[in-house]
Amino acid sequence: xxxxxxxxxxxxxxxxxxxxxxxxxxxxxxxxxxxxxxxxxxxxxxxxxxxxxxxxxxxxxxxxxxxxxxxxxxxxxxxxxxxxxxxxxxxx
Amino acid sequence: xxxxxxxxxxxxxxxxxxxxxxxxxxxxxxxxxxxxxxxxxxxxxxxxxxxxxxxxxxxxxxxxxxxxxxxxxxxxxxxxxxxxxxxxxxxxxxxxxxxxxxxxxxxxxxxxxxxxxxxxxxxxxxxxxxxxxxxxxxxxxxxxxx
Numbered sequence: 001x002x003x004x005x006x007x008x009x010x011x012x013x014x015x016x017x018x019x020x021x022x023x024x025x026x027x028x029x030x031x032x033x034x035x036x037x038x039x040x041x042x043x044x045x046x047x048x049x050x051x052x053x054x055x056x057x058x059x060x061x062x063x064x065x066x067x068x069x070x071x072x073x074x075x076x077x078x079x080x081x082x083x084x085x086x087x088x089x090x091x092x
Numbered sequence: 093x094x095x096x097x098x099x100x101x102x103x104x105x106x107x108x109x110x111x112x113x114x115x116x117x118x119x120x121x122x123x124x125x126x127x128x129x130x131x132x133x134x135x136x137x138x139x140x141x142x143x144x145x146x147x148x149x150x151x152x153x154x155x156x157x158x159x160x161x162x163x164x165x166x167x168x169x170x171x172x173x174x175x176x177x178x179x180x181x182x183x184x185x186x187x188x189x190x191x192x193x194x195x196x197x198x199x200x201x202x203x204x205x206x207x208x209x210x211x212x213x214x215x216x217x218x219x220x221x222x223x224x225x226x227x228x229x230x231x232x233x234x235x236x237x238x
Contacts, residue, residue: 065174068177071170078165079162081161083160
C-alpha cells in the first residue's frame with residue numbers, strides 16, 4: 001500500500017523575493033480525513049441524484065482516486081534553477 | 093531453483109550438453125512453464141524503476157556570463173499510473189461530447205478507445221525510454237527511468 005507523503009518542502013527564490021515553506025503533511029492528513037467523513041453523506045446523496053445522468057460512478061470514485069494521486073506524490077521532486085532564480089518542490 | 097533447471101545445469105557441468113544446448117533447453121522450459129524463473133539484472137532493474145527523471149545540466153564550457161539553467165525533476169511512476177487511472181472517471185456521455193468536439197476540430201479520434209490497461213502498457217513500455225542529448229548551449233539533457 002502506498003504511504004502518503006509526510007512532508008512538503010517548497011522554496012521559491014527570485015531576483016527580489018524569497019519564499020520557503022515546510023509543511024508537515026502528516027498533521028494535515030487527519031484533518032482531511034475528518035473533512036472527508038463529514039462530506040461522505042453529501043457525496044452519497046450526490047451520487048444518488050446524479051445516477052440517472054451517469055455521473056454517480058464519477059462522484060463515488062473521485063475521492064479514492066484523488067487519494068491515490070496524493071499518496072503517489074511521495075517522492076516527487078522538482079528543482080529548477082535559472083541563474084539566481086530557483087523553484088524547489090519536494091514531497092517526502 | 094526448480095528440479096528440471098538443476099538437472100540441466102548439472103548436465104552442463106558434467107559436459108553432457110553444450111552451452112548452446114543448455115540455453116535452448118532452459119528457454120524451452122521457460123516457454124512451457126510461462127516462467128523463466130531467472131531474471132537478468134537488467135530485467136530486475138527495469139521492474140524496480142520507480143521514478144522518471146528529467147535532468148538538464150549546464151554546459152561547463154559556457155562562459156561566465158552565460159545563463160546557467162539547471163533542471164532536476166523526479167516523478168514517481170506511481171503518480172503517472174494514478175493520473176492514468178483518473179481517465180476512468182470520464183463518464184460515457186462525456187466521451188460522446190468530447191468526440192464531437194474533436195471531430196469538429198478535425199481530429200478523427202475516439203476517446204472511448206483509450207483504456208487504462210492500454211495506457212498502463214504504454215507506461216510500462218516507457219521504462220526502457222532513455223534520452224540523452226549532449227552538446228549545445230544547454231549542456232546535457234537526460235530523460236530516463238531509475
